[in-house]
Amino acid sequence: MSKKTTENEGKSGTAKAAGPTFSKPTEPADIFTEEAAATTVPRTSNTVNSKANGVHSEEDLFTEATVELSLDSPRSSRKNEETSKPSASSSSSSLSAPARQAKPPPAALEELEDEEEAELEDKFDVLVSVKDPEKVGDGMNAYMAYKVSTETTLPMFRNKLFTVRRRFSDFLGLYEKLSEKHGPNGLIVPPPPEKSILGMTKVKVGKEDSSSADFVERRRGALERYLQRVVNHPLLLQDPDVREFLEKDELPRAVSTQTLSGAGFLKMINKATDAVSKMTIKMNESDAWFEEKLQEVESADQHFRKLHALVESLVVHRKELSLNTANFAKSAAMLGSAEDNTALSRALSQLAEVEDKIEQLHQDQAAYDTFSFAELIADYIRLLGAVRGSFDHRIKAWQRWQDAQAMLQKKRETEAKLLWANKPDKLQQAKDEIVEWEARVTQFERDFERVSATVRKEVLRFEVRCETLKIFKYQPAQYVFSIFVYFSPQLIKYWEAFLPEAKAIA
Amino acid sequence: MSSFDENNKERLRSVSVDLNNDASLLIDIPDALCERDKVKFTVHTKTTLSSFQKPEFSVPRQHEDFIWLHDTLVETEDYAGLIIPPAPPKPDFESPREKMHKLGEGEATMTKEEYTKMKQELEAEYLAVFKKTVQVHEVFLQRLSSHPVLSKDRNFQIFLEYDQDLSVRRKNAKEMFGGFFKNMVKSADEVLIAGVKEVDDFFEQEKTFLLDYFSKIKEATAKAEKMTRSHKNIADDYIRLSATLNSLSAEESTNYYIIKFCLKLFQNFLRVCLKKVEGRVASDEELKLTELLRYYMRDIQAAKDLLYRRARALADYENSNKALDKARLKGKDVSQAEEHQKRCLQKFDTLSESGKKELTNFKARRVVAFRKNLVEMAELEVKHAKNNMTLLQGCIELLSGN
Numbered sequence: 001m002s003k004k005t006t007e008n009e010g011k012s013g014t015a016k017a018a019g020p021t022f023s024k025p026t027e028p029a030d031i032f033t034e035e036a037a038a039t040t041v042p043r044t045s046n047t048v049n050s051k052a053n054g055v056h057s058e059e060d061l062f063t064e065a066t067v068e069l070s071l072d073s074p075r076s077s078r079k080n081e082e083t084s085k086p087s088a089s090s091s092s093s094s095l096s097a098p099a100r101q102a103k104p105p106p107a108a109l110e111e112l113e114d115e116e117e118a119e120l121e122d123k124f125d126v127l128v129s130v131k132d133p134e135k136v137g138d139g140m141n142a143y144m145a146y147k148v149s150t151e152t153t154l155p156m157f158r159n160k161l162f163t164v165r166r167r168f169s170d171f172l173g174l175y176e177k178l179s180e181k182h183g184p185n186g187l188i189v190p191p192p193p194e195k196s197i198l199g200m201t202k203v204k205v206g207k208e209d210s211s212s213a214d215f216v217e218r219r220r221g222a223l224e225r226y227l228q229r230v231v232n233h234p235l236l237l238q239d240p241d242v243r244e245f246l247e248k249d250e251l252p253r254a255v256s257t258q259t260l261s262g263a264g265f266l267k268m269i270n271k272a273t274d275a276v277s278k279m280t281i282k283m284n285e286s287d288a289w290f291e292e293k294l295q296e297v298e299s300a301d302q303h304f305r306k307l308h309a310l311v312e313s314l315v316v317h318r319k320e321l322s323l324n325t326a327n328f329a330k331s332a333a334m335l336g337s338a339e340d341n342t343a344l345s346r347a348l349s350q351l352a353e354v355e356d357k358i359e360q361l362h363q364d365q366a367a368y369d370t371f372s373f374a375e376l377i378a379d380y381i382r383l384l385g386a387v388r389g390s391f392d393h394r395i396k397a398w399q400r401w402q403d404a405q406a407m408l409q410k411k412r413e414t415e416a417k418l419l420w421a422n423k424p425d426k427l428q429q430a431k432d433e434i435v436e437w438e439a440r441v442t443q444f445e446r447d448f449e450r451v452s453a454t455v456r457k458e459v460l461r462f463e464v465r466c467e468t469l470k471i472f473k474y475q476p477a478q479y480v481f482s483i484f485v486y487f488s489p490q491l492i493k494y495w496e497a498f499l500p501e502a503k504a505i506a
Numbered sequence: 507m508s509s510f511d512e513n514n515k516e517r518l519r520s521v522s523v524d525l526n527n528d529a530s531l532l533i534d535i536p537d538a539l540c541e542r543d544k545v546k547f548t549v550h551t552k553t554t555l556s557s558f559q560k561p562e563f564s565v566p567r568q569h570e571d572f573i574w575l576h577d578t579l580v581e582t583e584d585y586a587g588l589i590i591p592p593a594p595p596k597p598d599f600e601s602p603r604e605k606m607h608k609l610g611e612g613e614a615t616m617t618k619e620e621y622t623k624m625k626q627e628l629e630a631e632y633l634a635v636f637k638k639t640v641q642v643h644e645v646f647l648q649r650l651s652s653h654p655v656l657s658k659d660r661n662f663q664i665f666l667e668y669d670q671d672l673s674v675r676r677k678n679a680k681e682m683f684g685g686f687f688k689n690m691v692k693s694a695d696e697v698l699i700a701g702v703k704e705v706d707d708f709f710e711q712e713k714t715f716l717l718d719y720f721s722k723i724k725e726a727t728a729k730a731e732k733m734t735r736s737h738k739n740i741a742d743d744y745i746r747l748s749a750t751l752n753s754l755s756a757e758e759s760t761n762y763y764i765i766k767f768c769l770k771l772f773q774n775f776l777r778v779c780l781k782k783v784e785g786r787v788a789s790d791e792e793l794k795l796t797e798l799l800r801y802y803m804r805d806i807q808a809a810k811d812l813l814y815r816r817a818r819a820l821a822d823y824e825n826s827n828k829a830l831d832k833a834r835l836k837g838k839d840v841s842q843a844e845e846h847q848k849r850c851l852q853k854f855d856t857l858s859e860s861g862k863k864e865l866t867n868f869k870a871r872r873v874v875a876f877r878k879n880l881v882e883m884a885e886l887e888v889k890h891a892k893n894n895m896t897l898l899q900g901c902i903e904l905l906s907g908n
Contacts, residue, residue, distance in 0.1 A: 014641075122591045141792070154848075278611070296731045300754075303750065303753070303754040306750050307751070307754070309748050310746050310747045310750060311747070313738065313743050314743040314744070314747065316745055317739040317740045318740060320736045320739070321733065321736035321737060321739075321740060322766070324729065324732040324733040324735075324736045325733055325736075327729045327732070327733075328726070328729040328730055328732070328733045330729075331722070331728075331729045331730075332726055333724040334720060334722050334725065334726070334759060335719075335722045335725075335726045337724055338718050338719045338722040340715055341873045343873075344873050344876055344877070347876075347877075347880060351880065366558075415524075481854070481902060483898060484895060484898040484899065484902060488892075488894050488895045488898070489891075489895070490886055491887065491888075491891040492891045492892060492895075495884045495887040495888045495891070496884075496888055497879075498884050499881065499884045499885065499888070502877065502880040502881040502883075502884050503877075503881055505873060505876065505877035505880070506873075506875075
């Protein structure tokens, strides 16, 4: 633990949460990228939580959350390449200590057996990052290529550190394969970000403005989080397609990603929802747990979509504020030059400078709102869609079972009819079919129960995992913290510098 | 909402300084009533001057009465050499009214809590507009009462004292002047001022300065208004965000208890810290900066009007010279023309003399007001940012300690 603290203290100046004094971060940009922000918050909750562990189940969750956090995003290694290896190892070593202290919440605990509990505590031995988006080609055939790097200690991989180049359709292709294979079993397969025709067209056409840079950065972040979620899932990590995606130099081009265009994706999710809602009425749910969960998921989805729209609106308004502040700064400078009183003239041009600096702050905060807030909410909404998808698969399994039962019933009726009609040759066939369908019914019932159990476990895992916690625990703290550590102090600095100029007016 | 207590009212007055200091005539607007679209101001006067019938009295006045007073002052020949304080703008409830409309439309989609919250904010905004219009009407009267010449104006006295409805007088005034001055002048003044050949260095400089300054301050005012509107938009977003988070955390989802806990905090944080602070930053910034700019934009317009009147007087004088020459040539009505020329010169000289004094005072007044406002704005910004940090510190302790 101490090893981690000292090392992280070296990276940036901030240390404790409660202290009123904050040394200015060495690079302002550090605060705004997810990476550095991740390095600051975990440290603070770590220092406080270490005193209070094992008492409250909620606290333990937060401890686990802290653990997840420091692992999930600090591509602080991106900034300091040379410290990448030590940071990975120190993270995983310090992981072992708090991980053992972590306890899932009591409700979830009842549901889990010992092996499954151990699984939850598994260490994250694979760290992935998606970076360096590069435009390849020209015009409408152009695409963005991303560097996908993996750091791992697992023996199943050929190397400990390796990088490949992948394009967006490769990610979609991976998702399609995984969802085909594992979806029907009730797994919650993490969803990738949607296709965006508008976004990509701008990039292809070569529009070098902030909106296309934003788009690429949003996509890069979403792809990275997507991939990390995939490798965090113990079952998915074992899938050879995942390994191939991470390791193989050249992937065959995924062609059937048409269904996964933004609209197509949404349609798919919506169709699933319709199917689920129609079927739940018919399903005669024997286990109220599933019905309740689905309700929760659907209402959460509603709320979060609303939330997302609001945050996006906030981002737009902040960008407007930034623009308007810049314009005002210019006009204040002009006014200052027109002013004939020298001291007032100087003060007005100083005011213009202050407003200019504040404009930059607004820009930074807008970027921050976008990448750390809006994007995580969008992720969560996608994940909720995946959860609904798993419920849908369970219902499909139920339907298969019911259909088989209906078919068995029919076969039995046929047998009865044949008995009565006394047709011995057809009778044998009927008996054979009954045996066949009885086997099917048993199989499908077992499948349904297996899928149900998986869905249940997956949902619990989803609830307890960092997916939820990261957004809801981490996010508020980070948001508050960033304003505390950076934005407010900067504002104070600027205005305090301006004050003597204003007072000097005579 | 306590942000408009007496303390703030004092600060609001700093738009124009050194007002209402002379105990011989003290004017204020202690309250006002808002009836639909009409605002009724209570004008309260305390005076030691014998020209008034009573030492203390109050009258109800409407916005149109203020405009009448302003216009009669402008049209008074004797005051041609003075900067007439700019008329207060009409009370503008457009923005809160628009919001109210939006609120009504969106009522179906909002939760009860959201609706109540937005309604509260709307009421606060109504109140802010209200207070602003009271302040600007008050300052107008106080500018008059602190002016050595204008405070003695008969119509000003009537305005303060006359306990009947002024609307009859207003109608008569309209008939007399017919808005003549206004219609004719406003479009032409720039050209006229620019075109007249200036004999006096002081006025030459003033002319150049005022014309340039006016366009720059107009621009700055517009940009400042946009900036403060953006701030308000963000404050509104935070309100809606906190309301949504609140309803999310109130959901009957016991399995998301973590979410609930965190969201409660986040929502508290938003509600307590950001909304309060952001909202206040928007209104204080607006008051100090935007109002300052807006007020001086109008004041400079009034100064320009003075220059215009002087330019007209100069033009009249030059014309009278020409007329005199013509008369001398023709040998007819020479004494008449001489008289006329003398009067024009006198008028021009009086205008120039008082104009010079007024403009010099104006410059000083402007510099002082800017200083006061800019200092106060900077101090407020620092105070808010520090407040923000204290509140946030509390939130951080809550979030990390629990």
